[in-house]
Structures are given as structure tokens and as C-alpha cells.
Amino acid sequence: MPATQTNPLRVGLRQERVIAPQCLVIFGASGDLTHRKLIPALFELFRQRRLPSEFAVLGCARRPWSDDDFRNRMAEAMAGEVQQHQAAWQQFAACLFYEPVDLQQNDDVVRLGTRLEALDRLKATRGNRTFYLSVSPAFYGSGCRALAAAGLLRDPARSRVVIEKPFGTDYSSAEQLNRVVQSCGQEQQIFRIDHYLGKETVQNILVLRFANTIFEPIWNRNYIANVQITAAETVGVEERAGYYETSGALRDMVQNHLTQMLALTTMEAPGRFDPEAIRNEKAKVLQAARLAHEDEPWRCCVRGQYAAGGTPQRPVTGYRQEPGVNPNSTTETYVAMKLFIDNWRWQGVPFYLRTGKRLPKRLSEVVLTFREAPVHLFDAAGGSPTANQLVLRIQPDEGAGFVFDVKAPGSGMRSRPVDMHFSYDESFGEPSDEGYVRLLADAMLGDPTLFTRSDEVEAAWRLYTPLLELMEDAPWQLPVHPYEAGTWGPSAADNLLADDGLMWRRP
Amino acid sequence: MAPQLTLQAPLELPPQEVPDYLSRLWSDHLKEEAGAATFTLVVWEPSWLQQQLIRTGRIDGPISGLLNDTLLEAARQAASDLGLPASTAPTAPEVAWALGQQDGQHSADDLRGQFVDRAISAHQPRRLITLAPTLAADRPLETLVAAYCPLSDERSGGGDACGDVVVLRGGMGALQQGLAMLQPLIAAELPCWVWWNGSLDESPELLEALAVPPRRLVLDSSIGMPRRCLDLLVERIERGQAVNDLNWLRLRTWRESLAMVFDPPSRQSALAHVVQLDIDVEGQHPVKGLLLAAWIADRLGWHLQSSSWVEAGSSSEGRGILAEFQRSDGQSVQFRLMPVPVGVSKTHPGALVGMRLICAPADKPPLCVILCSESGGCMRLEAGGVASMELAEEVVPLPNESEEMEMARLLGGGHDSTNPLLAAAAGLAAKLLPS
Numbered sequence: 055m056p057a058t059q060t061n062p063l064r065v066g067l068r069q070e071r072v073i074a075p076q077c078l079v080i081f082g083a084s085g086d087l088t089h090r091k092l093i094p095a096l097f098e099l100f101r102q103r104r105l106p107s108e109f110a111v112l113g114c115a116r117r118p119w120s121d122d123d124f125r126n127r128m129a130e131a132m133a134g135e136v137q138q139h140q141a142a143w144q145q146f147a148a149c150l151f152y153e154p155v156d157l158q159q160n161d162d163v164v165r166l167g168t169r170l171e172a173l174d175r176l177k178a179t180r181g182n183r184t185f186y187l188s189v190s191p192a193f194y195g196s197g198c199r200a201l202a203a204a205g206l207l208r209d210p211a212r213s214r215v216v217i218e219k220p221f222g223t224d225y226s227s228a229e230q231l232n233r234v235v236q237s238c239g240q241e242q243q244i245f246r247i248d249h250y251l252g253k254e255t256v257q258n259i260l261v262l263r264f265a266n267t268i269f270e271p272i273w274n275r276n277y278i279a280n281v282q283i284t285a286a287e288t289v290g291v292e293e294r295a296g297y298y299e300t301s302g303a304l305r306d307m308v309q310n311h312l313t314q315m316l317a318l319t320t321m322e323a324p325g326r327f328d329p330e331a332i333r334n335e336k337a338k339v340l341q342a343a344r345l346a347h348e349d350e351p352w353r354c355c356v357r358g359q360y361a362a363g364g365t366p367q368r369p370v371t372g373y374r375q376e377p378g379v380n381p382n383s384t385t386e387t388y389v390a391m392k393l394f395i396d397n398w399r400w401q402g403v404p405f406y407l408r409t410g411k412r413l414p415k416r417l418s419e420v421v422l423t424f425r426e427a428p429v430h431l432f433d434a435a436g437g438s439p440t441a442n443q444l445v446l447r448i449q450p451d452e453g454a455g456f457v458f459d460v461k462a463p464g465s466g467m468r469s470r471p472v473d474m475h476f477s478y479d480e481s482f483g484e485p486s487d488e489g490y491v492r493l494l495a496d497a498m499l500g501d502p503t504l505f506t507r508s509d510e511v512e513a514a515w516r517l518y519t520p521l522l523e524l525m526e527d528a529p530w531q532l533p534v535h536p537y538e539a540g541t542w543g544p545s546a547a548d549n550l551l552a553d554d555g556l557m558w559r560r561p
Numbered sequence: 562m563a564p565q566l567t568l569q570a571p572l573e574l575p576p577q578e579v580p581d582y583l584s585r586l587w588s589d590h591l592k593e594e595a596g597a598a599t600f601t602l603v604v605w606e607p608s609w610l611q612q613q614l615i616r617t618g619r620i621d622g623p624i625s626g627l628l629n630d631t632l633l634e635a636a637r638q639a640a641s642d643l644g645l646p647a648s649t650a651p652t653a654p655e656v657a658w659a660l661g662q663q664d665g666q667h668s669a670d671d672l673r674g675q676f677v678d679r680a681i682s683a684h685q686p687r688r689l690i691t692l693a694p695t696l697a698a699d700r701p702l703e704t705l706v707a708a709y710c711p712l713s714d715e716r717s718g719g720g721d722a723c724g725d726v727v728v729l730r731g732g733m734g735a736l737q738q739g740l741a742m743l744q745p746l747i748a749a750e751l752p753c754w755v756w757w758n759g760s761l762d763e764s765p766e767l768l769e770a771l772a773v774p775p776r777r778l779v780l781d782s783s784i785g786m787p788r789r790c791l792d793l794l795v796e797r798i799e800r801g802q803a804v805n806d807l808n809w810l811r812l813r814t815w816r817e818s819l820a821m822v823f824d825p826p827s828r829q830s831a832l833a834h835v836v837q838l839d840i841d842v843e844g845q846h847p848v849k850g851l852l853l854a855a856w857i858a859d860r861l862g863w864h865l866q867s868s869s870w871v872e873a874g875s876s877s878e879g880r881g882i883l884a885e886f887q888r889s890d891g892q893s894v895q896f897r898l899m900p901v902p903v904g905v906s907k908t909h910p911g912a913l914v915g916m917r918l919i920c921a922p923a924d925k926p927p928l929c930v931i932l933c934s935e936s937g938g939c940m941r942l943e944a945g946g947v948a949s950m951e952l953a954e955e956v957v958p959l960p961n962e963s964e965e966m967e968m969a970r971l972l973g974g975g976h977d978s979t980n981p982l983l984a985a986a987a988g989l990a991a992k993l994l995p996s
Contacts, residue, residue: 061829062860063820066982074599178750483826 064484073099073498075108077170077179081157081197082188083113083124087218089131091249092188093150095490097132100146101139104495108178114155114166124152149177157189157197163204170206181209184498186216194221195234202238216245216497219310220301221506224522225515232508245497246511250311250418251504252489254478255452259318259420260332262446262454269444270323272424274399279441282406282421282559283315285448286413290360290371290539291387295378303357303389304518304525307409311418313340313514314506315448316405319420320395329503333510339395340513346392346404351520352531356547358388360412363539370412370539384534387411390547391521392554406551408558412539418448421559435462435470443559452486453477571675571705571728579704580745583725586708599724600752600972601688602681603743603771606673607759610636610652612696613660615669622669625676626693626758628652628964633908640906648844648903650910654760654784671695674728677709680969686724687751690743692771693730702735704728704742733764740770747776754779756968761785761793777803779971782848783811783909790848791991798987804979805971807964808849808909809986815853815913815932818957822930828953831920831928832861835894839917839942841901845879846911847994850898853916854884855989856982858896862889870995873899884993896993901941907959915939919950926951935959 078096080088099105113124125147129136136143153169155162174181183206187197194217198207207213217235222228235244250256263269272278285307291298298306317336320343324331346354364370374381388410395405424442434440443457453476459469478486496504506514524532535544542558551557574582606626614620619635636651643659650656674691681689689709705728727746729739747753755772756779772778778797782790790808797804823829838857842850858865863886871883881899888894901914913934920928929950933939935958943954 061820061823062832063816063823063857065860066980067816067820180750480825480827482824483829484824 061483073104073106073109073495074182075106075178075180076182076184076498077110077112077173077177078184078186078494078498079112079114079166079170080186080188081114081155082190083152084115084117084119084127085188087188088113089128091488091490092186092494093128094132094135095488095494097135097139097143097146098487098491099495100149101142105149108180109149110173110177110179111150112169112173113150113152114157116154116156118154119152121151125150157193157200160200160203163200163206167204167206180212182212184214184216186218186497188218191218191220191223195231198235198238207239207243210240210243213239214243214245214497214500215239216247218247219249220305221246221310221511222515223301223305225512225519228511228515232512236508241508242500242502244508245502246506246508247493247497248310248314248506249489249493250314250448251506252487252491252493253448254486254492255446255448256315256318257504258454259315259446263319264323273422275401275403277424278403279423279425280404280406280554280556281319281423282408283312283319283419284407284421284559284561285312285315285409285418286415286542286561287409287411288413288416290412291373291376291379295376298387299379299383299385302385303387303409303411304521308389308391308407309514309518310506312407312409313517315418315420316340316343316393316407317510319422319446320400320405322399329501332503333507337507337509337513339397340510340517342397342400343393343395343405343513343517345517345520346394348520351524354393354550355389355391355521355532356544356550357386357525357532357534358390358410358537358544358547359383359385359534360387360410360539361536363412363541372536372539373411384529386534388413388537388543388547390543390550392550393517404554406556406558408543408547410537410543413542414540415561417450417561419559419561420446420448422446432459432461432467432469434459435468439469440471445559451477452479453481571707571726573703573705576702576704576729576739576742579706579727579742582706583727583746586706586725599685599687600754601690601747602686602754602756602972603690603692603747603776604674604756605692605759605767605771607694607763608673609654609657609696609759610660613657613663614639616667616696617660617663617665618667619660624669624671624673626673626691627676627678628908637906646844646902648900648906650783650844650846650906650908650912652784652908653844653846653910654762671730673730674726675705675707677726678963678965678969680963680966681972682709684969684972686972687748688724688746689726690746691726691728692736692739692767693728694733694736695731698732698734700730700732700735702729702731702739704739705730733767737767740767743771752777754972757781758964759784761790772797772802774800774802777805779805779807779968781807781909782852783808783846783911787846787848787851787911787994788996791851791987791994794987795991798979798984802979804983806852806983806987807967808911809852809980809983810967810970811909812849812853812856812913814957814959815916816856818932818955819857819916819918819930822953822955828928831922831925833888833890834892834920834922835861835888835918836892836921837917837919838894838896840896840898841914841916841939841941842898843901843903843906843912843914844910845900847882847898847900848990849909849911849913851882851990851993852983852986853913854896854898855986855993857918858886858894859982859985859989863887863894865989865992866893868993868995871897882993882995899941913957915942917942917947919947928953931955932957 155166201207222231317340321335321339324335345351360373362372373387374383390408393405422444426441430439445455447453456474457471460472462468462470535546537544608626614635615622633651636656640649640656673693708725753776755776762785840850866885866887868884870880873881879900884896886894915933918930927950929947929952931942931954933956935956
């Protein structure tokens with residue numbers, strides 16, 4: 055969220071919990087995520103004075119770097135930030151350390167334990183450790199096993215493991231991975247991260263729903279006709295072809311980010327603001343969710359893949375022409391689907407989810423469309439009456455909008471829709487933290503509210519199992535429709551809604 | 562939130578045996594439990610008000626060291642019965658002092674230090690040491706020890722870690738002598754917080770001995786003579802000690818409410834054009850109001866030019882403070898802090914009743930921001946023609962948290978240095994208070 059102007063009275067006002075003395079161990083420290091997201095987020099926490107003085111980051115990877123190599127590489131990668139806050143960086147960099155570690159090598163893990171003990175003495179971190187697995191998903195299980203075997207996860211109060219997405223590739227692999235990590239430590243030690251949950255506006259769904267009395271009475275099948283959840287990207291596959299070819303939009307976006315938005319939008323109110331109470335409700339609603347046609351999943355899902363597009367001046371390459379992509383790839387870069395939730399609140403309300411790359415706009419939003427008025431007393435200026443819509447804008451232009459009818463000016467009594475608009479920028483004028491700032495802090499605080507519990511992950515995978523099986527066993531039944539880059543996806547996705555007399559919102 | 566008793570009945574031991582006993586407790590009886598690697602909390606817990614109310618038969622025991630509605634109501638009633646001004650806060654030292662002049666010989670069990678409030682126990686203190694002075698100045702030193710483990714419903718969120726509690730109880734002289742045994746009980750490798758939960762006017766030598774840097778000091782600048790409160794705050798901060806002030810923490814809702822008014826970027830430019838700041842407080846304790854004014858002045862870059870006492874008008878009681886600041890553009894800002902009478906005083910001395918900030922941008926209509934306490938009106942601040950300005954009025958919710966909750970908030974945000982906003986505000990507030 056861009057800053058417009060800073061309110062001098064706002065500076066330092068937040069009362070944040072401070073993390074206990076801590077050593078954060080990043081496995082995969084030579085990778086992209088570390089210098090693009092993790093270290094910048096930690097530096098931000100440092101500048102906000104939210105890190106304790108007894109703090110260390112130990113980067114681990116196979117490369118034979120020294121502490122200074124690690125510090126210099128992080129400084130290079132964050133040159134702009136470092137330039138802007140030189141003094142703070144000098145202090146922060148003194149907390150950065152590096153140890154060459156291959157988690158598959160016992161000797162390395164033993165050496166890691168010794169190094170951590172030395173850091174405990176040097177930085178007084180008191181044995182509190184957060185292990186961040188920013189490694190290939192193939193090593194999540196073995197990494198946890200190696201840490202457990204070395205006794206590094208023995209104390210549940212002092213050691214935690216953060217596991218990046220994707221957590222499994224389907225229901226059975228997620229279940230198996232859960233079994234492995236739970237054999238290495240207690241569930242309370244496992245923090246499955248989904249950076250979408252670190253977004254202010256995703257968390258705002260909870261506040262909007264449960265801090266206001268006006269929404270909850272109408273937040274159900276009696277008033278809501280349908281819900282659309284969209285996560286659109288303008289970029290293509292970029293440098294992630296290797297990963298994306300094995301993943302696709304369903305695994306990369308829907309199973310985690312969109313499903314989390316679905317869960318927050320549809321869950322029941324928790325009894326109290328407590329991590330387990332919230333995660334219980336999310337898991338419950340996901341367990342009640344299903345594809346609109348579980349037996350014939352091809353009827354409720356559309357896959358697409360972007361083809362070449364753009365303008366003659368700025369042509370855009372098609373997915374199959376991207377470097378590292380199989381020229382005959384059937385990996386979907388777009389997916390749209392229809393779901394139902396079989397519970398008292400949502401029975402019969404269709405939920406439409408879509409995500410894709412190379413779409414016209416970068417945006418994420420949840421749109422709740424309300425039922426139409428039972429009787430139309432007035433002529434609609436636009437020809438037909440408009441249903442009320444509540445739009446929760448996750449990104450960009452974070453905020454919310456409410457569409458409702460008013461009297462169009464002039465003689466007669468014609469109605470027309472207007473938009474009541476709330477913008478974080480206009481109301482707060484202050485940037486919110488990047489998702490990793492919030493999530494890293496929460497992990498080190500031991501607060502799992504914004505992390506996904508084992509049963510949530512499994513429920514999310516189970517929801518899409520019929521689709522994944524179909525893609526595996528009979529992919530011709532779920533063909534990948536090409537769509538021109540820069541458009542809103544294949545026309546088959548429009549038909550998905552047209553069959554219900556609806557259309558996708560054009561944001 | 563209900564306080565919890567220790568799970569083990571406190572054991573009374575001769576003072577010299579306490580360190581050995583605790584050492585044996587952890588090595589023998591509790592060796593299966595993880596000792597919390599957190600912090601030591603030392604609490605100075607005189608509870609003079611509660612002790613006096615019990616002694617004079619105004620409330621029943623036990624002496625717990627905790628404030629509750631019954632105690633506060635009895636204190637307000639006592640203040641009224643004893644002829645103190647209606648604005649006297651129930652926790653003001655004057656109430657306990659006035660009660661001390663009354664007859665009474667009622668007694669009650671003394672359970673100070675044996676309660677662990679759940680808000681505090683959630684942070685799993687490794688050791689909780691309570692110094693509990695008794696009304697009888699010649700009472701010999703008693704030492705009580707107990708182990709403490711989280712109750713089952715506390716275990717859900719994190720690891721299980723046990724701690725212990727130590728109570729030193731006796732007359733002032735005995736407690737002074739007991740200080741010698743304190744040092745070995747405070748683990749050098751863990752942070753130590755000293756919570757001075759009493760008036761800052763009393764026992765300065767004991768405060769000096771307990772709150773030795775790098776121990777982190779928690780005090781309440783609303784309890785004690787204003788000059789002493791501010792000077793102590795400033796002196797400790799200047800010495801580099803980590804200081805936390807509960808009175809400052811209780812300003813949180815006011816600071817948040819004021820900041821909220823100026824969150825919309827369209828309003829922020831008005832902050833450069835403030836011409837007047839008025840603050841109304843309950844009774845004769847201006848520290849909280851001064852801290853608020855000093856915070857605003859510091860954030861907006863004003864420089865103090867002068868400060869003096871001013872006689873209050875008919876709508877006020879006692880003396881107020883008049884000051885002038887200079888903005889960074891050289892323009893003047895007038896500041897006035899007035900004590901106002903209230904029907905029912907709030908818990909702590911000097912609670913804020915209302916504040917008014919007037920901004921006069923050159924190219925826009927003047928903006929008047931009025932914040933009113935939830936429990937009282939601020940008609941005085943609404944007078945004077947402010948209705949002709951763009952008016953932004955907010956009601957500031959009363960903080961609804963106990964001392965222990967506030968303390969727990971501090972423990973949860975365990976900075977090892979003083980909040981720079983408090984450090985800046987305390988220094989300026991001390992200068993704002995006329996000599």
C-alpha cells in the first residue's frame with residue numbers, strides 16, 4: 055500500500071508485542087525468498103524496534119559463505135533500503151550470521167547445533183529458535199526429521215518451524231507431510247505460512263465481519279445471491295517456469311490463497327479472538343465446502359493457458375513460448391470454478407473462484423452480490439435493476455466498496471447504482487506492513503492465528519481432489535483453453551457463470 | 562479476569578533458607594518441569610489503601626494487593642467522609658493517609674504476592690518477588706515461597722514452563738534488612754522488572770536500592786507529588802534505564818483518538834497550523850495532561866517558550882498551567898491545562914476530562930478537534946465560538962484494564978529501553994510544570 059503522507063501523531067503509536075530473545079534460522083538463505091522478502095521484513099521489524107536486542111539471524115545453505123559474505127550479499131540485494139537507513143543497517147547486519155549447512159548431512163546438522171549454542175552465548179538468545187524452511191518442498195519432511203533427530207525441536211516452548219507453501223501437492227501428500235512434521239514436533243510448533251494471510255486487507259475481512267453489527271445479520275444465504283473471489287495477475291510465469299510447470303494455477307493460487315480468502319469470508323464467528331478458535335472455524339467451513347459437481351467436476355471448472363497477446367508495440371509471449379516451459383505444456387495458468395458450502399449459512403449460494411496470469415489487471419477481491427429487491431418499484435436508469443454488491447478489495451487500492459441504488463437526478467423516479475468507497479490510503483494515509491513482516495513477527499511470537507493448521511491444509515486439498523484426480527486421470531475432460539494474454543481468461547469461464555444467468559465482475 | 566492462587570500452599574521459611582530451598586525445589590521436586598527462561602518480576606506492593614480500608618472496617622479482607630470495584634467505591638466514600646475534594650481519585654495517596662488518621666483495629670489475611678493474575682502468569686514469569694510492607698512498622702520479616710505452574714487452560718497456547726513466587730512481608734525496617742537476600746534471588750541471565758506499585762513519594766532509598774539498572778523500572782507517575790513524579794521519570798530516563806510509566810500507558814486511548822482524527826491525509830496539513838491546545842484534568846494532578854501536551858508538542862516540533870501557573874476561573878478548581886510554544890514556522894501556540902471538578906473521580910489522579918486542539922490554516926476554515934472522556938462532558942471546551950469552525954469531536958473510551966493487565970502488556974512488549982516517545986514527552990512535561 056503506498057504511503058501518501060505520514061501522520062506525525064501516528065509515529066510509534068502502535069503497541070506491539072515484542073518478540074522474546076530469538077535466533078531465526080533460515081534454511082535456503084542463498085535463495086531468492088531470503089533476500090527479496092525475509093531479510094527485508096526482518097530489517098523492517100528491526101527499524102520498528104520490534105525485535106529484541108538479543109536477536110540473531112543464522113542463514114544456512116549449502117554455499118560456503120562466511121558471515122560477512124552473507125551480510126554483504128543481503129546488503130547488495132537491498133541496496134536501496136540500506137542506503138536509506140545506513141546506521142540501522144549497520145546495527146542490524148551485526149545480527150546476521152551464516153553457517154554452511156546441508157540438512158541431509160548429519161555432520162552438518164550437528165555442527166549447526168554447536169553454532170546455535172555459540173550464538174545463544176554470543177547474543178543471549180536463550181535457546182529460543184525459529185527454523186524457517188525456505189527450501190525446496192521436497193525437503194520439508196527430511197528437513198524436519200533432521201532437526202528433530204538433532205534434538206533441535208525438543209522444547210516446544212522454545213523451538214518452532216516455519217514451512218513455506220506449497221504444503222504438499224495433493225491431499226495424500228499433504229496428509230503424509232503432516233504426519234512427518236507432527237512426528238518431529240507438536241502442532242503448536244509448526245507454522246505453515248501463506249503470505250496472503252499477512253495482508254492487512256485479508257485480515258480486515260475478519261474485522262469487517264465481526265466488529266460491525268450491520269453485516270453479520272445479512273451475511274448468509276437469505277441475503278447473499280453469490281460470491282466471486284478473484285486473484286488476477288498481469289505478469290506471466292517469469293523466472294518460475296520450473297516450479298510452475300509442476301504446479302499450475304490450481305496448486306499455486308487456489309488451494310492456498312483463494313481458499314484462505316474463501317474461509318475467512320464464510321467462516322462462522324469464533325467464540326473468541328484466539329488462534330485455535332479462529333482456525334477451528336476456518337477448518338469447519340472448508341470441511342463443508344465442495345465443488346458444485348463433485349461427480350462431474352469438469353462441469354464446474356475451467357482451465358486456461360495464456361497465449362501470445364499484447365500490442366504490436368508491446369507483444370506478450372504466450373506461456374508455451376516462455377523460457378523453461380514445455381512447448382506442449384498443458385499446465386493451467388488460469389482456473390475458474392464453482393463451489394458450494396453445505397451448511398446452514400451458505401446452502402445453495404454459489405461461490406465462484408478465479409485466478410490467472412496475464413490478465414488485464416493485477417487485483418484480488420471478494421465480491422458479495424446480494425439478492426435483488428423482491429419488487430422493482432422504480433425504472434432502472436441502466437435498463438435493469440442492479441443488485442447490491444459489497445466489494446472487499448484485497449489489492450491494490452486496498453479497501454471496500456458498497457454498490458447500491460439511489461435516485462438518479464432529474465424528473466421521474468429512476469434508480470441508478472452508485473459506489474460508496476472506503477480506501478485504506480484515504481483513511482489512514484499510512485503504508486501497511488508487507489505480509490512477511492507480520493507473519494515473521496507472529497511466528498517468532500508463537501502466535502499461529504495467521505498460519506494454516508494441519509486440518510485446514512488437508513481440508514483445502516480434499517476440496518480440490520476431484521479436480522486433481524481428473525487432471526491426472528482424464529485430462530482431456532478438463533481441457534486447457536487458450537486465452538489471449540491481457541484478457542480476462544477463456545470464454546469458457548464466462549459460460550460457467552452464464553449458465554447461472556450471471557457474469558464475472560469486470561473490475 | 563480472576564486472579565489465580567499458586568498451586569502450592571506458600572511455605573514460610575526463615576529468610577536465610579530461601580535461596581537454598583528454591584535451588585533444591587528446582588533440582589529435586591521440579592526437575593521434570595521446564596523452568597521458564599523469561600524474566601524476574603519484583604513488585605513493591607504496599608497496598609496502603611487496601612490495608613487502611615480493612616483496618617478501619619470499611620471493607621473486608623483479605624489483603625490481596627489488587628484493586629477492585631468494592632475497594633474503589635469504599636475509597637471514594639472514605640474520601641467524601643473525610644472531607645477530601647470530590648475530585649480526589651480513590652488511589653490518591655491522600656486517601657490512604659487520611660484513613661491512617663482514623664481509628665480501627667480490624668485485621669485480615671495478607672495474601673499479597675500469593676496471587677498471580679492470569680494476565681501476568683500468561684507471560685510465565687520465572688520468579689515473582691513481592692515486597693509487602695505492613696502497617697505495623699515493627700513487624701519482623703516473614704518470607705514465603707511457593708512454586709507455580711500454569712493451569713491446564715493456559716497450556717493450550719504454548720509450552721509449559723513453571724516459575725516460583727517469593728514474598729517478603731514485614732515492617733519497613735524489616736524489609737530494608739531483607740533487601741540483602743534479594744540479589745541472589747534475581748537471576749543475572751534473565752531480565753528483571755521492578756514494578757513500583759505505590760507512591761513515588763515514599764521510601765526513595767528503597768526505590769533506589771530495588772530499581773538498579775539494568776533492571777527495568779515500571780512506575781506510575783499519577784501516584785505521588787507531580788514534581789517528584791516527573792523529576793524521577795526524567796532522571797531515570799537520562800540515566801539510560803528502561804522506564805515504563807503506567808500513567809503514560811493509560812494515555813494510549815487519547816493518543817490513538819487524536820491520531821485517528823488526523824489519519825486522513827486531507828487533514829494532516831492542519832497539524833502544521835495549530836494555534837491553541839487546551840486540556841482539562843480531574844483534580845490537582847497535572848502530570849497526565851502534561852504528558853499528553855508534551856507528546857503533541859514533541860511530535861509537532863514545537864519549542865517551549867514559557868510556562869506559568871494561572872488561577873482558575875469559577876468553572877475550575879485550583880490552579881491551572883498556562884504555557885506558550887513556538888511552532889517551527891515561528892508562530893505561537895497557546896497551551897492551557899485546567900483542573901476541573903467532577904462528580905465521581907476516576908481511579909487514578911489527574912485523569913483527563915477533555916482536550917481541544919485548534920488549527921488555523923491560512924487558506925482553509927479553522928479546524929477544532931475536541932476529545933471528551935467517555936465518563937464526562939466537555940462543555941467547557943465546546944464553548945468559545947468553536948461551533949463556527951470545522952468541528953471534529955470524538956469520545957475517548959475509558960481504558961478498562963486493571964493494573965495487572967497494563968503490567969502484562971508491558972511484559973509482553975519487553976523492550977529493554979525506554980519508549981522514545983515517553984522519553985521525549987517526560988522531559989518536556991517536566992519543563993512544562995512551573996516551579
